Structure formats: C-alpha cells, structure tokens
Amino acid sequence: MDRIPIFLTLTGGVVHEKGLLSQDLPPWLAKITERICEESGLFPSAINHVLINEYLPNQGIMPHQDGPAYYPVVAILSLGSPVVMDFTPHSRLNSCKSTVMESVVDKTSDVKAAEIEGNDGQDKHQPFSVLLMPRSLLIFKDDAYSGKKYKYDNSVLMTTDYLHGIEDNAVHRLDKVVNVIEALSALSGSTSSEAEVIRSEDSKTVNRTMSRISLTCRLVLKVHKNLFKF
C-alpha cells in the first residue's frame, strides 16, 4: 500500500532541523503565494516554502501533523482530481475550537472565502473531512492547545490538534465532508473531473479517475540564507 505521493518537489529550499536553507521561489509560484498571503491575511510574513505533490488516483497521504518547523498555518492549492482530506482529532485532545477556512478560486480568479466550522467548541474534536476540488485553496490553522508552543513576534501560537490525511483509495466517501454544497456550487464549468463529482454525488462518493497535484504552501520561521559558512 503506497502512503507517499509519487512525485514530490520542494521549492523555496530544504527544511532542515535548524531551519530552512532557503532559495527564492520561482516567479510564477511567488505570484500565487503572494496572493494567498494578501487575500488570507493569515501569514505574518511571505510564504517561503512550497511542497508540490502528485497523487495517482489510488494514492493518499497518511494522517499526520506538519512539523514544528512551520508557522501553524498551511495553504493547499489543489489541481486535477478531487479528493477528500480527512481531519482526525489527535488522541490526547480534550477541548478546543478548530477552524477550517476554504477559499475557492473560481474561473474568473475571484477569491471567494467560506468559513467552515470543523466543530463549534461544544461538540469536541469530532472527525470531519473536506472535499478538495480542483482550483480550490484549503487553508487550515488551529489555535488550540497541543502541548507545543511557537513563539513569533512575542505571540504564542499553538500547533494543530488534528491529524490530516488522504485515504489511498480511488473512491472517497463524502459522508463526513463539511463543504459538499460549497464545493459543488463553486463549479461553473464542467470539466471532466468536476462532472465526475456531480455524477457521483448521488452515491455519496468521489471517483478519482486521474492524478491530483497539490501545492502545499507554508512559512518556515527560521531561515538560513547560506548553507555554508566560510
């Protein structure tokens, strides 16, 4: 069973335990990340690291938390086949509030943002899923306690309390998906992958018939400009 995307490219540099050995993002990508920063207002400085993954229809990524090297906000731009991303509460959790914010970039490049509550703080840490359509942007962050603290400009930020992952299965179920209506209503054309989801909605599944490319955009706080010191 494959649990790792087949194609993986790092842009922005290599994340090392001591921080990012940085490289400039290519201009086409910097344009995208600058827009994400501006429109979301969630990153305290420019996104400096992008991971590009390609998933075959039956490939996913195991439930995980992103490492402590990153500022705890991640923006994932999806292209190609739709997939369902699952958010599973970390077993040690007891109470917090978590927010998922999805922005959908439509055909005219306007950015529409819809806030989706993963839970409301009463209903503690329920698992939930998000349908990631092609051309959609998922941004997630968490302000809940997890035991690890980040310091940035004197404010203390917390790591995420949920694991996130994608099942390595060519068919994804929609039953825990919190944004089916928003995801489908954002469709204005009908490319084959989009029509695929609409057709399969009755059966509450998404059929992944082609590969998916994701751009995972993050900010590494500690940056080393030079790999070698002379």
Ligand SMILES: O=C(O)CCC(=O)C(=O)O
């Ligand atoms: O490819 C994705 O959509 C998710 C990637 C991810 O979670 C990661 O690289 O940490």
Ligand SMILES: [Fe+2]
């Ligand atoms: Fe991740």
